[in-house]
Amino acid sequence: MAANQNWRLIDVDALDPELTYPAELLSPPFEPVPTSAIQQLGQQCRGLVQRGESSEALRIALESVPYGADEAGKDLHCSTVVEILGSIKQSEMSATLNTIYSSSEAGSELLDTLMKYLYKGMAKKDPSQSGTGGASSGMSVLLSWHEKVVEIAGLGSIVRVMTDRRTV
């Protein structure tokens, strides 16, 4: 064994036969969601946006998150959410979020979900795909939303994005 081996990086748990930590322990498996259903939902939301009901579109998109979908499906829904976000004017962001937050018991959870999409949107390599134009403008939209969500849902919503195994 090399003398300079970094022993702190050795995964000693891998040598323990008794250790099992299945992923299902933390997040129950979700029903698979077909991509067609996500596409349909996306179209429904886009329709609402065109009629000027972006706020309603956002709520619907956040209420029906395809946790069980495959990566492509999740990406598709993320694009839908980012598109809706881009369609709402800066001056209306706070009002929209407040409506969603106070609309129901689960309002706080909806904002947590929105936070997940904000981070996913920021992590995307090609923001032009999301339909918000260039990289910089797409990012700045997400950043403004991020600021507004933290104002309403607090730092707790950021922490929950990190702990939650129900990924979007």
Next chain:
Amino acid sequence: MANPEVNLLFHQPIVDHAFTTDGSVLAVTKDNSVELYERHGHGFTLKDELKGHDLVVTSVDIAPNSGKIVTCSQDRNAYVWEPTATGWKEGLVLLRINRAATFVRWSPNEEKFAVGSGARVIAICYFEEEGNWWVSKHLKKPIRSTILSVNWHPNSVLLAAGSADAHARVFSAFIKGVDQRPEPTPWGERLPFNTVCGEFLNNSGGWVHDVAFSPSGNALAFTAHDSSVTIVYPSGPDQPPQAVMTVSTHQLPFTTLTWITEEEIVAAGHDCEPFRFRGSVSQGWGSVGALDSSKSRSSSIARESSARDLFKQMDLKGKNVNTAATDDIQLKTIHQNTITRIRPYEGDAAHGGVKKISSSGIDGRIVIFPVGGARPAFTH
């Protein structure tokens, strides 16, 4: 409401602290020793030091009646310290674990204590007369990761544990020959050792920092790294719980919590101030705001910033000495860093409620907060 009593002991983290029942002696962890402070008027003076651990001491607890102190450390050992005429006599405990010990608490009847560890076991320790030493039995299944906290049910048989695998669990720690058969509780009736009476998980996961039974023992609260506090009401043995209520908060995660009454909890952690939660099984639970009543901090904290800092402020920003210190060096809370542990200090949660709580922080402070009445409802 009276003001909180602030004691800055030293500039090192305090990961756990414990008071004797009368509040006259305070034990705090400091690196690999435990320091004992005696109350003198409004302050504390160092009286004794418990040395013996090789690595960082992770937890300390004082038995309220016998006065015995138990400590555990990252060196995988636990010691029981008994007061004698010539000083403290230490007794090593056979923990048989191969990772750090993380948390230790006496059972209410003081005959046992539980040690949580990174070895995915909880060692339930009891005194064996024959060998004249403390031996342990392991609670093992189904723990998947490090135990971060344990809490005893008032009957000294049931034990709750919070783990880094995001589960809060309730076990039976019944030791034959030590314990009497307990009265049935909603958690279970027949309770052989290592019975799992409940296993709870949050929606958004997050490792469980702290667990606590309610004063009656008929509810369990736990706080996880998703900034939430969850309260579980069991319905009966082998039945799904009657209610599981999660309060997701705006704050950073809480690392510690304690019950004030059967319908009130105080939790504290990375936001450096305690928050109050109130509710019941019928009405649900909610956050009712911070406990730290005075947001304009007293001079005791301003005094602490060094002359060099103040000079730097004036030099760089042309700021006045007095305002500079309060503007951006100091947090607006009393604790200047994460609160590591809160404990009841005065009053009894089961009889009339806790009147004061004590807190320890990474900033080396011990603060005693009056719990008192609630402030007006939280608006934000």
